[in-house]
Amino acid sequence: MAMLEVKNISKSFGGLKAMNDVSISVGQGEIVSVIGPNGAGKTTLFNLITGVYTPDTGDIKFEGSSIAGKKPNQIVDLGVARTFQNLRLFMNMTILENVLVSQHHKLKSNWLSALLRTPGYLAQEKAMREYAVEKLAFFGPRLQSFRLHQPVFVLSYANRRRTEMARAMATGAKLLLLDEPSAGMNPKETREITQIIRRMRDQGGYTILLVEHKMNLVGEISDRVVVLDYGQKIAEGSYQDVVNDPTVIEAYLGKKAEGKEETEVQKAAKMDGRTI
Ligand SMILES: Nc1ncnc2c1ncn2[C@@H]1O[C@H](COP(=O)(O)OP(=O)(O)O)[C@@H](O)[C@H]1O
Ligand SMILES: [Mg+2]
Known part of the structure; x- marks a missing residue:
């Protein structure tokens, strides 16, 4: 049984389907990254898992019990905590x-x-x-x-x-959801936070689901990568598999990637600190 099981969830805001039949599972001790272009639904996914929103359809299970529809504080008590893309500290x-x-x-x-x-x-x-x-x-x-x-x-x-x-x-918490942990960090700080996230898993015992734009960080620590685009899961697999997937390349570029173009994107994805 996976620690977190997101099953066929959908969520609409007015006419916009921000999450469309998405399923993701995270096993105990895994580091799973969610990537995708801006507006793909990454933060919405976190908001659904942490109880900020309730899914319209589908279910979310944490350690075998449904958490869909529970309040954010109840979900924290069960063992799921997060950070925010836009920090929420008391200054x-x-x-x-x-x-x-x-x-x-x-x-x-x-x-x-x-x-x-x-x-x-x-x-x-x-x-x-x-x-x-x-x-x-x-x-x-x-x-x-x-x-x-x-x-x-x-x-x-x-x-x-x-x-x-x-x-x-x-x-x-046992499961940490990190929304762009390296946003605003320089390359040195990014390398350091990459190592710290790994230690959070290896020494801290945390299971980690993260959203991140910096592909070097994603490539270095992810056991698995899930790609969202327009609220749908378009790919899932190892980092190498997804960055070489033509559907993923097309989603980022908005055009068919063939021949030389594909090679350029792959190179860009692997460059230190670059965002694709
Ligand atoms: N509370 C909301 N009300 C209306 N639209 C929303 C709301 N939250 C997110 N959206 C929309 O859902 C889509 C996905 O947003 P988001 O999850 O923030 O994307 P990402 O984090 O991948 O950049 C966007 O089009 C965004 O405008
Ligand atoms: Mg976001």
């Missing part, structure tokens, strides 16, 4: 506070024990803090020690993305 709160927010739902205490700071409350708070720091440590020393207490607005864009990833990890 005036510190790095640590932003990561702790994701664990708040787990605090087993009422307002009175919080107010009185009972030993039970303090012990829970300490454990949460340590868990948050442990997740932030995935990103090296830059999000540690005194930096924990810096407000997010002073951080670089790359550090904001890292903080959001730590927040998703600190929910206690």
Whole structure:
């Protein structure tokens, strides 16, 4: 049984079919990438899995139980967390506070024990803090020690993305959905985040579904790649298979790829940091 099973889901916005009969499965411990041109439906897929939208038809199962139609917070509690293409951090709160927010739902205490700071409350708070720091440590020393207490607005864009990833990890999720984790990062930062995503799986034990435009990142870490175009799944397979698939090349170029053109696209796809 796959950890995540998306079965024949469709979703329309007015007359636009943003998701059309899409099925995707992700096995425990896999890194699966979703690629496709702008407007293909990648973020919509994430919104459907995380309960922001309910599919019109089809079903989504996580660890064998249907999550379609559940509320976003219920889906987080079950073990699915995400990051956003456009970051959603609390700019005036510190790095640590932003990561702790994701664990708040787990605090087993009422307002009175919080107010009185009972030993039970303090012990829970300490454990949460340590868990948050442990997740932030995935990103090296830059999000540690005194930096924990810096407000997010002073951080670089790359550090904001890292903080959001730590927040998703600190929910206690097993499955992480990362929406363009390297957006706004330079080639060096992109190479580093590629390695970190791999470590999140290898050492952190997370299963990862990611949306990404940078083909070098996708090629380096994906066990499998799914290609969406106009809300439909047009290809699925290894990175090499999909970037060599004429249907995929055509979707990106909007024209038939033959002979020389195809070779150029393949080269472009493999170039460091290039987006196709
Ligand atoms: N809430 C919404 N209301 C109307 N249209 C939407 C909504 N969300 C997404 N869409 C449309 O669905 C299509 C897919 O969007 P999106 O999933 O954001 O694409 P991608 O992430 O692949 O670039 C686009 O045409 C977009 O305008
Ligand atoms: Mg998107």
